[in-house]
Amino acid sequence: MSPNLDSPVQTQVAVAVLNRALSSEYHGPKKSEGNPAGRRRVFVQTDTGCVLGIELDRRDNAHTVKRKLQLALNVPTDESSLTFGDFVLKDDLRAVRNDSPLLLTRNLLHRSSSTPCLSPTSKDLQQRDRSGLIEVLGCSSGCSRTKQLVKDVVKAIKSGVDPLPVHSGLGGAYYFRNSRGESVAIVKPTDEEPFAPNNPKGFIGKALGQPGLKRSVRVGETGFREVAAYLLDYDNFANVPPTVLVKITHSVFNVNDRVNCSNSKAHERKKRPISKIASFQQFIPHDFDASDHGTSSFSVAAVHRIGILDVRILNTDRHAGNLLVRKLESGVGRFGGQMELIPIDHGLCLPESLEDPYFEWIHWPQASIPFSDDELQYIANLDPVKDSDMLRMELPMIREACLRVLVLCTIFLKEAAAFGLCLAEIGEMMSREFTGREEEPSALEVVCLEARKLVAEREVPSPRIELRDEDEIQFDIDCEETDPMMPRTPPPHHFGLSGGSSKNPFSKLESLEEEEEDGDTESHAGEEKPNFFTHTHKLHPAVPKLSISLKGVSLTEKAPRGSVASSKSNSSSRGNTSGDRRSAKEQLPTSASFVKVADMSEEEWGSFLEKFQELLQGAFRERKCGLAGQKQRQRLGTSCQF
Ligand SMILES: Nc1ncnc2c1ncn2[C@@H]1O[C@H](COP(=O)(O)OP(=O)(O)OP(=O)(O)O)[C@@H](O)[C@H]1O
Numbered sequence: 291m292s293p294n295l296d297s298p299v300q301t302q303v304a305v306a307v308l309n310r311a312l313s314s315e316y317h318g319p320k321k322s323e324g325n326p327a328g329r330r331r332v333f334v335q336t337d338t339g340c341v342l343g344i345e346l347d348r349r350d351n352a353h354t355v356k357r358k359l360q361l362a363l364n365v366p367t368d369e370s371s372l373t374f375g376d377f378v379l380k381d382d383l384r385a386v387r388n389d390s391p392l393l394l395t396r397n398l399l400h401r402s403s404s405t406p407c408l409s410p411t412s413k414d415l416q417q418r419d420r421s422g423l424i425e426v427l428g429c430s431s432g433c434s435r436t437k438q439l440v441k442d443v444v445k446a447i448k449s450g451v452d453p454l455p456v457h458s459g460l461g462g463a464y465y466f467r468n469s470r471g472e473s474v475a476i477v478k479p480t481d482e483e484p485f486a487p488n489n490p491k492g493f494i495g496k497a498l499g500q501p502g503l504k505r506s507v508r509v510g511e512t513g514f515r516e517v518a519a520y521l522l523d524y525d526n527f528a529n530v531p532p533t534v535l536v537k538i539t540h541s542v543f544n545v546n547d548r549v550n551c552s553n554s555k556a557h558e559r560k561k562r563p564i565s566k567i568a569s570f571q572q573f574i575p576h577d578f579d580a581s582d583h584g585t586s587s588f589s590v591a592a593v594h595r596i597g598i599l600d601v602r603i604l605n606t607d608r609h610a611g612n613l614l615v616r617k618l619e620s621g622v623g624r625f626g627g628q629m630e631l632i633p634i635d636h637g638l639c640l641p642e643s644l645e646d647p648y649f650e651w652i653h654w655p656q657a658s659i660p661f662s663d664d665e666l667q668y669i670a671n672l673d674p675v676k677d678s679d680m681l682r683m684e685l686p687m688i689r690e691a692c693l694r695v696l697v698l699c700t701i702f703l704k705e706a707a708a709f710g711l712c713l714a715e716i717g718e719m720m721s722r723e724f725t726g727r728e729e730e731p732s733a734l735e736v737v738c739l740e741a742r743k744l745v746a747e748r749e750v751p752s753p754r755i756e757l758r759d760e761d762e763i764q765f766d767i768d769c770e771e772t773d774p775m776m777p778r779t780p781p782p783h784h785f786g787l788s789g790g791s792s793k794n795p796f797s798k799l800e801s802l803e804e805e806e807e808d809g810d811t812e813s814h815a816g817e818e819k820p821n822f823f824t825h826t827h828k829l830h831p832a833v834p835k836l837s838i839s840l841k842g843v844s845l846t847e848k849a850p851r852g853s854v855a856s857s858k859s860n861s862s863s864r865g866n867t868s869g870d871r872r873s874a875k876e877q878l879p880t881s882a883s884f885v886k887v888a889d890m891s892e893e894e895w896g897s898f899l900e901k902f903q904e905l906l907q908g909a910f911r912e913r914k915c916g917l918a919g920q921k922q923r924q925r926l927g928t929s930c931q932f
Contacts, residue, residue, distance in 0.1 A: 589629070670707075
């Protein structure tokens, strides 16, 4: 029978055998950092979503781990890759921290989401992974509140209080409750995202790691973005609910393959607990969301704070449904107003290349009010280098490309605010325009394209770039000869960001643009899947092309920007997706990637940022002088009453 990575039941129970066979000293879920044997536990997720807890010791390398997995799953190791964020793990695993989530992908086999699963063959396999019901992954600082929440939820699960599936939204989500039956957390498994293998609402067709709903956000990678948004929201400035990444086990979770498990009774399998990697966010009681209510009662400060966050993280999905609204008694609350806004759903922020953001607030009158002194001070204090370092520390799986987008957008925000632009102007400069059906680069992207051009003209031609035909260039990140887990050195900066060493051989930045090409190849059933990490590398930004943008919400048509009605109709149409299996190939809209950031060496990146900053002042002046005014949409003036 073919190797089976598709059965969570199988893979999960197999780990018990694996631990016994290869790790006779397995001591359960205790943290092992700092213990003399250097033992650590990692969670390996297959590209179809199954999660296994595995103990590592000092001698383990990627090969021995894969051998363990081979024993557990009957997967030939030469047909799989073990990855961690940007890295393909090959040799030394010492840099992999305790509780890290790793991804096991099959290189050559056709990855079908309907591969039948093997049934357990021995009683040993009935045992489950012995880690706790909920394990917080990472979270070295500042999440005591969430840890208490986790304890409450575990207690409730043990006393038989079941979670409730959330019916709205495109992805799988579950309200977890406390012992009193109150919802206290929302859990979104990474393998139940839109188009992920175990999406419960019919949006399937991609393996983990492939381009997802937004092509610059991979399937299975929205969870850490949710956490990143919370971590970046210093002092809870924008009010993002506390969020952590967890490995969580419960029978409520969805597994699409269960129906294919022919040698076992479906109803028995349904009850079996399944482990998932998921985001775990505090549930915030609320009265409605921003699509249900006029915007005039939202305070200027609340809108500004959320807007500032959205700009920093290039949020591509800030539709009105992703702003919860809570009525406050008069005079209560930080803003002294009557409505509190709670921003949720940050899974589509920090894309791997510049994208068209979606900012629902862009036409709200509040966004045209100048920033207050406090807000300007907050913006001035932002430090994108520190932000990146913090995220590398807290979320080591985060990709460098995401951090580059964070740096770029934070610099843009800081410079724009210092220049005197208001939130709406900043948002508009980041947003693309449509002429007919053509998508045009945003003002921000135009500056980036110009900066890249200037850097390219200045650079001594690199053999890597110059000597080969563009179409033939391979972004070969085969790292047989490198240690992929060498610590990544953040680029030296002016703003902190300039200069720096030449291309870091350990940095495995890659472009989802190329990944998409692989994904297309894969769609032909029976064809061999090309190596996930070998790509045709395009050197220049893509030219504008036809695009049907999601605008955060619609799978089938572009929603008019800033339309509350559109958000609402889109949300309601989403509610009717259950049971309607949709192929990702049919449904995924394409969106041009005008500016990539992953394909620059660190040196080029430093030079690019310098040029970028130099060019910004001209772009702001142009914006202020109204030279770009013909293109600007009519905004409400600042005379609106709130
Ligand atoms: N922190 C929270 N507190 C309370 N309710 C929440 C919270 N987060 C999400 N929800 C509720 O769950 C619903 C689905 O959540 P969310 O929008 O994050 O899921 P999604 O599948 O990513 O949706 P989308 O399709 O909009 O991207 C929301 O519309 C909201 O009603």
